[in-house]
Amino acid sequence: xxxxxxxxxxxxxxxxxxxxxxxxxxxxxLDQVWFVVTxxxxxxxxxxxxDNHHRYEMVYLATETxxxxxxSNIEFNLPQPNYTANTLIHLEEKYPNHTFSLIMGEDxxxxxxxxxxxxxxxxxxxxxxxxxxxxGRIETQFNNHNHVHYIKAPIMEISSTFxxxxxxxxKNIRPLLSEPVWKYIxxxxxxx
Numbered sequence: 501x502x503x504x505x506x507x508x509x510x511x512x513x514x515x516x517x518x519x520x521x522x523x524x525x526x527x528x529x530l531d532q533v534w535f536v537v538t539x540x541x542x543x544x545x546x547x548x549x550x551d552n553h554h555r556y557e558m559v560y561l562a563t564e565t566x567x568x569x570x571x572s573n574i575e576f577n578l579p580q581p582n583y584t585a586n587t588l589i590h591l592e593e594k595y596p597n598h599t600f601s602l603i604m605g606e607d608x609x610x611x612x613x614x615x616x617x618x619x620x621x622x623x624x625x626x627x628x629x630x631x632x633x634x635x636g637r638i639e640t641q642f643n644n645h646n647h648v649h650y651i652k653a654p655i656m657e658i659s660s661t662f663x664x665x666x667x668x669x670x671k672n673i674r675p676l677l678s679e680p681v682w683k684y685i686x687x688x689x690x691x692x
Contacts, residue, residue, distance in 0.1 A: 504530040504628055505572075505591075506603040507584065509538055510555050511548070512685060513562045514663055514676050516656030518569070520630050523653045524603055525568035528628055533603065534572040535559045536587065539580055548664075550690060552576055561680035585617035588625060601625055605632040609648070613639050622647055631655050667691040 506521050513535065521533040537556045549555070552573070559571040574591060575582050584602070591600055602625055604612070609629050612618050622645065630653040642648050658676055666673040668691055674682050685691065 501531045501597065502529060502599045502601065503595075504528070504533045504601050504603045505536050505587075506533055507536045507538055507587075509549055509660070510535060510559050511550055511660050512555070512663060512677065512681060512690075513559050514658050514660060514681075515678065516658035516676075518562060518566075518678065519656055520653055521569050521603070522566060524628055524630070524651060525566075527653070528649070528651055530568075530601065530628070532568050532570055534570045535563060536572045536574060538575050539582070554688065554690070558681045558684055561684055562678045564680070583616040585615075585621055588621065601628055603628045603630070605630055606638070607632040607636075609642055610636040610638050612642065633657060664691045 504521075504524050506517070506524075508517065510517065517535070521535065524530055525533045537552065537559055539552050556571060556573045556576075563569040563571055574594070575587055578586060578590060588600060591598070602621070604627060606629055609627070612622075612627075615621065622642075626647045626649060627642075629648060629650050631650075633655060663673050663676055667685070670692075677685065
């Protein structure tokens, strides 16, 4: 099985995440997309994150009705801060019959050369890149690389930060979240 790994804090998961993941699952050679909920990104401050189990629960609720989309908490039990290269090795050991690829936005590809062991990742795995509006340029080594696949997908300019701030300001952002995620956030009184 070919699995695309979509890493993120998903704080919270929103319709932009779902649209991109579903588009990748339906319009590439991937069989499934797994939302890998990251406990802590080396590039983000941990203080603004909801607890791991709450973010995983929201991803679970958001993907429940999609056959090709799955939540993953694989990184929860790995040493922190964790790096993608370590997660990939762990996944290969746990799922030897699966082939894993990374899903990332064009903005992440622009900084990919700063990732730990990025050369090894690029050599051993495929990257599925979706368009994003962002500053900077993509390193030339990634432009025509046979492991980098650009997938035409809708450009989604919705961010979890925007959603958190809007909730704090008591604005109605319900259309930007799947119904079960909205209910969970509302019932738990998150981001207020």
